[in-house]
Amino acid sequence: MEIIVRDSGVIIEDFGNINLPLTLDCGQAFRWNECGDGLWRGIQRGREVRVGKRGDGLVFYGADREEVCGLWADYFDLHRDYVAILKRLSADAIMAEMIEKNGCIRILNQEPWETLCSFIISSCNNISRIKLIISRLCEAFGERVRDEYTFPTAERLSGTDVGRLAPLRCGYRDKYIIDAARKCASGEVELESLRKMSMDDARAQLMKIDGVGRKVADCTLLFSLGFLDAFPVDVHVRRGVENIYPEGLPECTEGVSGLAQQYIFLADLKSDFRC
DNA sequence: CGCCAGGCTTCTA
């Protein structure tokens, strides 16, 4: 991975094919906001950064070289060979068309607790309101870092009660957030240990939490724990598969179906995504 | 007013 430090920015070469808005602001992560000049501001694991594309590379502002190579390269899944994966997926003509038209969507490696809690909030909800509730959660219970707030830890939330979540206006999901916080903080569910389990075992652990069913569990496995073959099915993916692949997913998606899922999800979410 | 949103739990047959 070639790194260039220039003009207070840290540039990683060769990842300029990433589609930032589709990766950061289309239902996978909920805390990125465009801040002008094609840059996106976000915060992860307590570190705030601005990221954008510069020519053939990705540029980061507000982080030093070490943090970019460590935290952010992992977050953007830069150690995985997407050129090879996208080439493999392109064996299917429709996948090839969606990839050609929309570029490289990367599957993020987000902090697991933030991901789990965010997708508990996502249930039967729309993306703009999910973002709103999460921003209120962070302002109320997180810690201020420059222009952003950290995502509150499970430990922090396990010490509060359902009543104090009322200002979030998150509806019936409040009790699920508290249950998840208590089970994760107590170690009844050990999120980090899920990485080395089989996908089925890891999913079963997550589903011990109230408000976590198959879909929320699969989002957590895919968007934070490195299970690229997790395939969360929501209303968009169900409809997208019925429309695009009524005979079932093509064979080329095996092992990387989570990434294919994201293209299918967006195809249905944005009706103008594919054609 | 009704319908929908990156669902889940509980009840019922």
Added chain:
DNA sequence: TAGAAGCATGGC
């Protein structure tokens, strides 16, 4: 074991 009802909220 499958299917429906109920659950909060807000945009359209």
